Amino acid sequence: MTAVIVEDEFAAVQNLERLLKSIDENIDILAVLQNVDESIEWFSTNAMPDVVFMDIHLADGDSFSIFKSVDIRCAIIFTTAYDQYALKAFEVNSIDYLLKPISKKSLEKALDKLENFSPNNNNSDVIAQIMKSIHQVNKTHKKSFLIPVKDKLIPVSADDIAFIYSQNKKAVITCFNKRDYTMDTSLDDFLKQLDPDLFFRANRQFIISHRAVADLSMWFDGKLAVNLSMPTPERIIVSRARSTDFKKWYMRTDD
Template structure:
């Protein structure tokens, strides 16, 4: 498989190259570009690759501008730190939309989808389902405005949150520096408004981010005890009934 990478962050390029080496070692990266100008020129002068991995925010603007200047006749997998462009990405022959930091499971799932599309033409039903999925993703909550010091509102991005928990009867958002902020909604409301690919309700007291998990202990009675990167006040236990669901969620299946 021949792949083109359009990405202006060198660290992100190295990470993607390493993941491709792990997940799809037969992939040949034919070129790496970091701007709209270079990308347009490349597509005008070269045959289309099998797939393009494309960041949205490039050195000289939005990657969507590429499609305004040249026809991209191959599947595109967007790789970005922002989740608000999913529906727009679908309109320019994107087959998947991976949020940074990208994990091996995310990349493997996208490449499996690419392989599937090679053998089956998408039906109207499957296209409608995909549009619906992307529209739902666009409506997941991405930021909070947190009351702070009486007369201020503090912007808090969802991606900063390691976990939400109930403490002293109120909902707290805990971030990587161990700061806690009171969130004016319940865990049930949060579970309904946050992207379920990123957050999991492990029990009545905790809603955790996948990226916050440090390791997992096998616990009594076939349960799991999750150790988070930001320490908690007590054990974060997954009930026996939710263990399989948690494992599937964490593995990205």
């Protein structure tokens, strides 16, 4: 079996490759593609694999835009952190999906479905239905992250994150249990994956959880100092220009 992986998270790629090899050591992974443009170029110049594992959310856009430029006529298994109730379209079509973090059992089940897939299938109608289903959902942000820690991959729920800060061009995740995890990514990329109702980019160094905010203090020149319910590496200051937006976010009420 030949496969292509479209995924921009290094840890997720490692996990998927490990699981695939544990199921079938003869599987040939032809390419790992990290963004939309790279994927379009590869599928435009190479023969179709047997299966594509494709993350829905990529750094430069959603993966559905790939299908606007190339006709991928092979089995596609999406990997996603979207809520399963938003993805009913997958269940009634030949394309399957896997919720992150991916388990060996769910991967085996998806691969079993490949036996019934016809290489002549046209994915365009299925993709359109999936996009419609997803766009109807308000909450389409990640609910958990798979974080590499030594030789393991640790799932961390977004609900458990108190704040994220930048250190040496990496993102350090601090949870409410005071455990820290480091990811080789920028705060900008991390912010795109978080629910803006729950997280706010306070400044260049910090993304903070609404649940972690204890209170606010007036600071110099109209700025705000944000006090969290747990210690932080340095004081969190919101600029005067962003203070109004922050207050609106902080004072929001849940439905």
